Amino acid sequence: MHDTAAHRLTRWALRLIVVGYLFFLVIWPVALVAAKTFSNGLAPVINALRQPEVIFAFELTLSAAWWAVVINTIFGVGISLLLVRYTFPGRRALNAMVDVPLSVSPIVVGLALVLVYSGRTGWLGGGLERAGLQVIYAPPGIIMATAFVSMPLVIREIVPVLQEIGTEQEQAARSLGAPSLQTFGRITLPAIRWALLYGVVLSLARSLGEFGAVKIVSGGVAMRTQTATLLVEERYQQFGVVNSITAYTAAFILALIAVLALIIITSLRPSKGLTP
């Protein structure tokens, strides 16, 4: 193909459009958050991070995200295997259900969880509360809401890889004498490891940033059920430079963790073609 002037022009125009789109939608706004965070220098940022409410919010966010990711990894691998390896009545329905958290607004998820697990009005909540487990307005509810919204991310990464590798390697392992657990550990898991890791990181990033569902189920009480995203919202709405710097600092750190995770995983992941 000739590299004619027209071709070059088109290519540059396309690049400009894509970069411009990303700039106005993503890069500029996020950069502004960073700029706002450090608008008064480093000292207010450090002061913001020293507030016990902020420390607590990040601890709660991280622990909720951690448990949500653990739950999603175990169930994600299980559901993926179920979807790909077995045929059963309702498989298509299950396959469609997996995507529900992506399409339904997190607010709706939060309301739904309250309906089931609320101590006063929920179907199950009363019984659970009498048994000593408070779900709504407590960490279990936060974890559930977070796990719910990030569930499809692991599954949607693993399923195509499982489909692609097929079952022959697993059959070969079995015929060579490997019991099911060893077949899974030595053959299936290594084959899906990059997809799984990528799904986990996406799921972690999504979990850290969850807002809507968590707001409904947690109540957002500072030092008790306020996560980092809820703290950002609360401080942003209050008056004063200290509050707004705190909001921007928390937002900046949330974005930083997510971006770092994605950068690490992208650089770790081998280029396509070498390893599946």
Added chain:
Amino acid sequence: MSIKIAGVGKRFGNFVALDKIDLDIATGELTALLGPSGGGKSTLLRIIAGLEVADSGSVQIQGVDATGLPAQKRNVGFVFQHYAAFRHLSVANNVGFGLKVRKRPRKEIAARVSELLDLVHLSQFADRLPAQLSGGQRQRMALARALAIEPSVLLLDEPFGALDANVRKELRAWLRRLHDEVHVTTVFVTHDQEEALDVADQIVVINQGRIEQVGPPDELYDHPTSEFVMSFLGPVTTLDGHLVRPHDLEIETHPFDNAYPGRIERFNRVGFEVRLDVRLAEDHEAPPVLVTLTRAEATAKALGLGVPVWLTPVTNASKVRISTAVPTSAISDNAVPQPSFW
């Protein structure tokens, strides 16, 4: 008997894959399960391996009832058509997998792996990943991997099906030599009659979930007991209500005893071979009779287009009477198209 199959049946929905199969496979032999695609031969192999569960019947491997045993407890080596290489493991680790699972000492595994890699001529590729091997090399690796566990029987499912023609011929000669060295009871599935005739000690012809005939290659080729076996194992033509091989016909340019008169309608030379279509004088409705002979014979007899000829099957020709219930066209529909080899 190394493998004893009794009354094995298998259905997939309404489709009968295997219909009460009985089969004995002798120790140390190289047996081919031959038949058209969808005839049930792969299903039978997978049932022997424990990768598929039979609906009925039993499977014995070396005198042990294996019917209820899961695949990992049958000690059966299985080689897949598409290699089933463990993509994340090196060639050496692929071969050593079965031994590692059996918790053998590291030293023993290393020794056995290097011995097997020598056997399949892959020693210099021990540290490569399967993706860096050619198809033929991957299949040899899969064979070494299956042999590593010292299986009671070695099962190969269309082992050369995914390879190109030259590599296929090379590998099957190699498999024959390997089998003569290792002497493990081997069963392989193929739909290629040439492959079965070339390599196997015994051929089991399977069609539509049933065994058509079992025997050594020569016996099956020379004395087929059914129209299906006759037409599946080699080229056939119809003469006087019988299926005969086109190279089993005697053709002369003068009348002789019991010969059918006709006229050469098509004269086609392919390499060293001459193929003739002879239209019989008696029966103009019937399709022409196909006759093949060497070019030297055709020249010596001065055969050519339009020449009047007389023909009859040679003595000892393989012949199968065509049953009136089954029209010949049904047979050719069942049979896989003849390979260009003939």
